[in-house]
Amino acid sequence: MGDFDGDGRPDLVSGSNCCDPRRIHLFLRRADGSFAERQGVRFAGETPNKYARGLARPHLVDWDRDGHTDVVIGYPGGWKLQVGRGPLAGKTEVEFRPVELSPIPGASPIHYHIADWDGDGRLDVLVGVQSDRAGERPMPHAVHWYRNTSDAGPPVFANARPLLELPERWEMSAFTAVAWGGDDGPSLVVSVWKDWKRVERGIPWPVASELWLYRRRD
Numbered sequence: 001m002g003d004f005d006g007d008g009r010p011d012l013v014s015g016s017n018c019c020d021p022r023r024i025h026l027f028l029r030r031a032d033g034s035f036a037e038r039q040g041v042r043f044a045g046e047t048p049n050k051y052a053r054g055l056a057r058p059h060l061v062d063w064d065r066d067g068h069t070d071v072v073i074g075y076p077g078g079w080k081l082q083v084g085r086g087p088l089a090g091k092t093e094v095e096f097r098p099v100e101l102s103p104i105p106g107a108s109p110i111h112y113h114i115a116d117w118d119g120d121g122r123l124d125v126l127v128g129v130q131s132d133r134a135g136e137r138p139m140p141h142a143v144h145w146y147r148n149t150s151d152a153g154p155p156v157f158a159n160a161r162p163l164l165e166l167p168e169r170w171e172m173s174a175f176t177a178v179a180w181g182g183d184d185g186p187s188l189v190v191s192v193w194k195d196w197k198r199v200e201r202g203i204p205w206p207v208a209s210e211l212w213l214y215r216r217r218d
């Protein structure tokens with residue numbers, strides 16, 4: 001959610017969810033609170049990576065702190081975020097430029113989230129990761145935090161720091177940061193699954209699928 005067109009109302013964006021890696025979907029908010037019909041916002045600029053198909057994780061935030069909402073997209077499997085700068089009102093095509101994060105050794109991104117994790121007023125990047133090596137003993141799925149150390153302009157990130165690890169056999173599909181039950185800081189809600197044993201129509205499905213809440217420890 002975020003204010004795409006600068007009218008003060010939070011709008012909704014989503015990935016294209018099969019099969020157009022060069023498009024995200026936008027639902028503008030009407031004055032009565034309902035959402036307008038879906039519209040596409042196309043990419044101009046660098047082609048997203050091969051994992052982009054239908055798996056974009058778009059955010060609407062003021063990335064460069066110039067007062068205009070920007071679109072920031074992360075993709076599973078890659079360390080590049082794509083940033084499309086605002087003002088965005090009325091645009092159906094946005095020029096995106098890549099911003100490369102410092103990779104976490106041995107890890108591959110599953111999911112990105114953008115939030116001010118430590119409450120210092122600077123937007124940070126959270127990334128969920130898995131092992132990037134097949135065949136070796138895999139590292140547990142985990143969430144790491146790239147802290148923004150800059151007070152103005154585009155973020156400048158410190159090296160990633162681990163926030164949590166999932167127990168063995170559990171895998172992460174996505175997560176979000178929320179203020180939970182009146183907590184001062186954000187907590188993490190993580191969507192997890194395990195045991196890909198159930199097969200329907202030739203497709204494996206997890207036996208267990210749950211949402212886990214991780215409260216922030218100060």
Ligand SMILES: [Ca+2]
Pocket residue numbers: 061062063064065066067068069070085086
């Ligand atoms: Ca901006």
Ligand SMILES: [Ca+2]
Pocket residue numbers: 115116117118119120121122123124147148
């Ligand atoms: Ca912060």
